[in-house]
Amino acid sequence: MDLRKVKKLIELLESSALVEMEITEGDSTIRLSRAAYSPAVAQPHPATAHITTDRVITDQPASARQDIETGQSQVEIIGSAVKSPMVGTFYESASPDLDPYVTIGSVVKPGDILCIIEAMKTFNQLEADITGIVKAIYKSSGDPVEFGEPLFLIE
Structure with a gap:
């Protein structure tokens, strides 16, 4: 190989x-x-997403603690996660030389384009379904995405 x-x-x-x-x-x-790990267990709480990740881009400091067993940060962020509707490749703009559709701090409303997901050579626009401010972006252009994977956090 x-x-x-x-x-x-x-x-x-x-x-x-x-x-x-x-x-x-x-x-x-x-x-x-990967090394074995035990995912964090989230307690149900309205409008709160518990995310365990080693890559979170936000515009505000979040309360984070280092998980001793996994070495990953556990971050609690309040808002609505926009999840991927399909498996594919994430693109933040229509072309590498164009500005991204949204950045952290962008105000979005239903119908605004958030990103493009390429699946089987078809480019699918992902639109916002709520009004709010983009608080986090979890992917960069060219990153693979899975079905149901969080892409954005909108508050």
């Missing part, structure tokens, strides 16, 4: 929520696995 393919698989595992993946190509098999 080509070293470039192995590196790409490692990047894919790191950028996804997968814990383990195994790929077989001809006679070669590679298994990649």
Whole structure:
């Protein structure tokens, strides 16, 4: 198996929520696995999203603590998460040389375009369904996204 393919698989595992993946190509098999971790358990609370991540972009400081077992930050942010409706690739603008559709602090209303998700060579616009201010953006252009994965936080 080509070293470039192995590196790409490692990047894919790191950028996804997968814990383990195994790929077989001809006679070669590679298994990649993250260190075991226990996800944080969130207590139900209206209009609060509990997010465990090592990459959160926000415009305001959030109360965070270091989880001793996983080494990841646990951040509590209040707002509505905009989730990916499909598997694909996230793009923050229609072209790399154009400004992003939204940035942190942007005011959005229903129908405003938040991003584009490319799936099977089709570019799908993701529109806001609520009015609010973009408080967090969880992906960068070119990042893979999974169905139901949070992309934006709107307050």
